[in-house]
Amino acid sequence: MTVSASTAYPVKPIKIVVPFATGGTTDVMARVLSEPLAKELGQPVIVENRTGAAGKIGTEYLARAKNDGYTLGIATVSSTAITPVVYKNVSFDPLKDLTAITRLVSVPNVLVVSPNLQVNNMADFLDVVKKDQGKYFYGHAGNGSEAHMMGELFNLVNKTKLNAVPYQGSAPALQDALGGQVSAVFDNLPSSLPFIKSKQLLALAVAYPERVPTLPDTPTFKELGMEVVNDSSFFGLIGPANMPKEITLKIQETVKKVLAQPAVLEKLKGFSAEPVGNTPEAFAQEIKLEVDKQRKTAKAAKIQFD
Structure with a gap:
């Protein structure tokens, strides 16, 4: 994708894939974000739930999607760092097959x-x-x-x-x-x-x-x-691997702006959620550290599921 095409982004609706059921914390976080994000970007932002297998189904779907910035997903500790470690036959590598965009919030x-x-x-x-x-x-x-x-x-x-x-x-x-x-x-x-x-x-x-x-x-x-x-939970925004850097940064910067809006802050406060909005590089490093930690825990506790 050219820089000019990236600058024009978005020109059509954006989908956010939630790998868990409607009504849960992950789903709520996506819906708190979607409406103000749509207003800022000038295109509809649609939340789509693809549930099952501890977040594996939705995250695998995201990893296979086109990396043009129109299919994004919500990342959680369980779906992004634990499922690939403790479940067999997971087809995505969280460090290679996904683009970290930003950590949305931290939750105790x-x-x-x-x-x-x-x-x-x-x-x-x-x-x-x-x-x-x-x-x-x-x-x-x-x-x-x-x-x-x-x-x-x-x-x-x-x-x-x-x-x-x-x-x-x-x-x-x-x-x-x-x-x-x-x-x-x-x-x-x-x-x-x-x-x-x-x-x-x-x-x-x-x-x-x-x-x-x-x-x-x-x-x-x-x-x-x-x-x-003592680690808190994270809820973040991710995309398929190798998203154009310009689009990734545009989404991250827009999300950071949305997270500072008083109406959004008020909603997050009700969930004891602290807004973050960090850089793609910082969030990628956080995911890596979490994967490493969960891998060590799973090995020490002998946790493995089919």
Whole structure:
């Protein structure tokens, strides 16, 4: 594509592929972005959900798409960094077959526990679960999800033996924590926050660079000596490999502008999401670091799925 053609971009509607179901956090992030992005670019931005196989189906579709900037996708830790590592027969390499455009937002992760455990803090929790290794269970959003890998990393760091229980998303996992069927849940903060605020679940730690404003009394994992568990979630924008640099930069710069709009900021605040809008190079490096981390965790915890 010539520079002049890149400058004219876009001249037709743009599609954003979401590799997860309608209504989930990934889908919501895409839809928060799509309308203001369409206004800035002067073309419709259509969100299309292509779900299944822990984000594999949608991301594989994106990797095969034409790299002209008219088919983009939402990247998450699970779909971009975990699925290629823990699942067999994944046809895309996240470092070679995709173009990193920008990290849209950062979202805190959290460990919540059931009141049935009768613990007040992380030290209490570790005392309880270490006294009866293998007795306690934690829920997560599905095999190979970010929450699953976070739970296994927590086990490795603390030499605990919490048993993983997969659910179809975080909502049913949280319901079982409320009912005491599982003792703990690793999760993105937005879905757990209402239960924390209502004191139905207790947040022991958040994974974020600093304490989050909505939970000022909850320490970070780093404060508790678990820095390796302290990574937040990312939601980013990606495209097929080898997108024209001019188009990639135009999208990134426009997204950064959109992320600064008051209406968008207000919506993101409701999800405890911090806008980023970094450069393609910076986001590509973040994806690489995340892939490396998840590969090490999967190997150490012996996690592999068909």
